[in-house]
Amino acid sequence: MKYYKFGDKNGRYIGSNDKYDVYENTIASRIAENNEKIKKEPYEMYFNYGPSAGGLRESVNFNIVTPGETIRDITVNSYYKRRRIKIINDDIDTALLKVERINGFHSASNTVCFLLAVEDALNIDNHNSNNKRIIEIELERIRSNLDVIKGLCESAGFSVPEKQLLYLMEKVTRIISDTFNHRYFFSANYINNVYGNFDSIKLDDIYKEFNEIYNGLLESKIFMDRIQENGIVKDANSTGPAARASGYKYDARIDSKSLVYNNYNIFAMEDGDTFSRFMVRSNEIFSSIEIINNNLNKINNNKNDVKIENKSGEGAARIESPQGDIFYYANIENNKIKELSIISPSYLNIELFKKAIKNNNILTDFFFVWNSFGIWISELEVDFI
Amino acid sequence: MMWFLKGIKKRIKTENLNDKYKIKYPSVLEGKSDYNCPTGAIENNKWVKEKCIFCEKCDLKPTYKQDMYNINNNIPDIFKKSFYLYPIDSGTCGACNTEFNTIFSPQYDINRFKIFLSNTPRHADALVIMGVYTENMDKVIENAYDAMPEPKLLIGLGACSVSGGIIGEKISKKFDIEILGCPPSPYTIINAILKARGNVK
Numbered sequence: 081m082k083y084y085k086f087g088d089k090n091g092r093y094i095g096s097n098d099k100y101d102v103y104e105n106t107i108a109s110r111i112a113e114n115n116e117k118i119k120k121e122p123y124e125m126y127f128n129y130g131p132s133a134g135g136l137r138e139s140v141n142f143n144i145v146t147p148g149e150t151i152r153d154i155t156v157n158s159y160y161k162r163r164r165i166k167i168i169n170d171d172i173d174t175a176l177l178k179v180e181r182i183n184g185f186h187s188a189s190n191t192v193c194f195l196l197a198v199e200d201a202l203n204i205d206n207h208n209s210n211n212k213r214i215i216e217i218e219l220e221r222i223r224s225n226l227d228v229i230k231g232l233c234e235s236a237g238f239s240v241p242e243k244q245l246l247y248l249m250e251k252v253t254r255i256i257s258d259t260f261n262h263r264y265f266f267s268a269n270y271i272n273n274v275y276g277n278f279d280s281i282k283l284d285d286i287y288k289e290f291n292e293i294y295n296g297l298l299e300s301k302i303f304m305d306r307i308q309e310n311g312i313v314k315d316a317n318s319t320g321p322a323a324r325a326s327g328y329k330y331d332a333r334i335d336s337k338s339l340v341y342n343n344y345n346i347f348a349m350e351d352g353d354t355f356s357r358f359m360v361r362s363n364e365i366f367s368s369i370e371i372i373n374n375n376l377n378k379i380n381n382n383k384n385d386v387k388i389e390n391k392s393g394e395g396a397a398r399i400e401s402p403q404g405d406i407f408y409y410a411n412i413e414n415n416k417i418k419e420l421s422i423i424s425p426s427y428l429n430i431e432l433f434k435k436a437i438k439n440n441n442i443l444t445d446f447f448f449v450w451n452s453f454g455i456w457i458s459e460l461e462v463d464f465i
Numbered sequence: 466m467m468w469f470l471k472g473i474k475k476r477i478k479t480e481n482l483n484d485k486y487k488i489k490y491p492s493v494l495e496g497k498s499d500y501n502c503p504t505g506a507i508e509n510n511k512w513v514k515e516k517c518i519f520c521e522k523c524d525l526k527p528t529y530k531q532d533m534y535n536i537n538n539n540i541p542d543i544f545k546k547s548f549y550l551y552p553i554d555s556g557t558c559g560a561c562n563t564e565f566n567t568i569f570s571p572q573y574d575i576n577r578f579k580i581f582l583s584n585t586p587r588h589a590d591a592l593v594i595m596g597v598y599t600e601n602m603d604k605v606i607e608n609a610y611d612a613m614p615e616p617k618l619l620i621g622l623g624a625c626s627v628s629g630g631i632i633g634e635k636i637s638k639k640f641d642i643e644i645l646g647c648p649p650s651p652y653t654i655i656n657a658i659l660k661a662r663g664n665v666k
């Protein structure tokens with residue numbers, strides 16, 4: 081492993097799974113938490129929502145303790161859709177098909193991070209593919225951020241911008257599909273290779289159309305009232321847009337060596353509320369377009385040789401997915417997966433959501449706050465067997 | 466009011482289903498291959514569309530056709546008037562959920578065919594089940610199905626729910642309509658539902 085080692089806490093906290101606590105530079109054994117069930121006072125009630133309900137895209141259950149209007153406490157039960165994916169002993173090609181489907185909406189981030197870990201384990205030079213990988217991850221970020229902002233419009237009952245954003249998401253999806261032959265990047269990524277026709281990537285319209293929607297939302301007093309000063313959370317243990325919305329300039333595009341971005345300027349806000357997360361997500365759409373345009377000029381279309389020096393080894397990688405740091409650890413023995421571990425940004429984002437929603441919010445704020453974190457259960461609730 | 470005017474000014478046009486943009490994968494595959502398919506979707510050199518995840522590894526060729534579905538039962542005429550869908554995520558990767566939501570986007574606008582989302586299974590005509598079988602969601606699906614009024618339909622959306630795909634086990638229920646692909650494209654989803662309701666020949 082070039083950039084990671086097993087050891088104690090070192091650097092900022094990235095997240096945990098059942099086995100590991102991962103920090104900026106180290107992988108530590110998991111310290112189990114003491115999960116106490118929340119208790120209600122006599123004047124309070126439990127409000128149970130999900131796992132399947134209108135308004136929820138994925139299966140997840142919330143148990144809210146409320147005296148009537150405010151949210152005093154909450155548990156998030158994400159285990160309902162837990163998938164057990166048979167991947168141990170798979171060869172890398174077969175494992176890749178499964179990794180693509182850990183979080184299909186963020187398939188590029190998951191797949192690229194997995195491949196970077198595999199390339200680290202097998203000592204494969206990947207510098208020829210990394211510009212293309214940056215382009216696909218930034219395209220994914222644009223779609224993902226549009227989705228989060230669409231969710232905020234939906235929560236506010238703003239159907240016109242909601243539908244306009246859905247329209248833009250489909251436009252971005254078609255650019256992805258024309259470039260990579262698949263609307264979710266499936267089968268586009270291989271070891272030291274990205275298959276795609278990058279000439280189809282033109283983003284000027286997306287920039288212009290999103291800019292109009294963004295300015296329209298900023299001018300809307302009703303929308304601003306709904307998202308300002310709710311869901312406030314500022315916590316040193318945070319990740320992605322939620323961290324950057326609260327003054328923590330964490331970004332794996334800057335502080336990870338796995339996939340190096342040059343000259344990236346972090347956009348950050350201070351207040352840590354839903355509005356700040358909206359601002360970070362919006363401004364990162366503009367910066368992602370700029371990153372893509374810069375990288376399109378640097379693409380190297382030479383056929384990449386894959387020289388595999390080792391057949392066994394351990395590797396790890398961390399990159400900035402649209403919701404924050406995503407981390408993969410892969411242990412490979414004779415080209416087969418011996419151990420695979422993922423730290424999803426949704427782990428920390430759920431912790432942040434719980435803190436944010438308990439911080440002086442009422443039940444009607446619930447969807448604004450939940451949607452502002454862009455949490456995906458699919459990549460959190462996965463067992464590799 | 467401001468957004469209402471902005472909406473009118475923008476004039477986003479819903480597309481005619483015939484002005485399709487081209488989707489290479491997934492689309493109906495043709496030809497022959499003896500490739501050792503990772504999901505067993507090639508049996509005796511023949512393609513088994515229900516199991517295919519469109520991984521592009523075999524010699525089968527994409528045709529760009531977006532009509533991969535099975536209609537397994539007669540669908541009552543009553544659903545021609547209006548049709549309410551209630552989606553349930555059993556164990557998805559998220560892509561099937563996203564494609565399902567996309568059919569409500571301005572480009573596809575499935576509402577124009579009198580097809581709507583229901584917020585509860587109690588008012589739904591069809592349950593749309595996505596993702597692989599998971600133990601905890603099995604009971605939730607059962608409860609949702611029991612809560613629906615008669616007549617009611619079960620739709621399986623995506624390779625995971627219909628065959629298990631590459632991720633796990635399929636849903637144990639028998640589907641009235643199976644919509645195939647990993648994930649099925651918005652065109653395939655719309656074509657399957659319109660065909661099942663008898664809106665198109």
Ligand code: SF4
Pocket residue numbers: 500501502503504505506507512516517518519520521522523524525
């Ligand atoms: S495309 Fe992939 S999944 Fe489909 S038949 Fe060919 S090898 Fe099997």
Ligand code: SF4
Pocket residue numbers: 181184556557558559560561595596597622623624625626630632646647648649
């Ligand atoms: S069928 Fe494919 S796209 Fe749909 S949930 Fe399963 S793996 Fe994801």
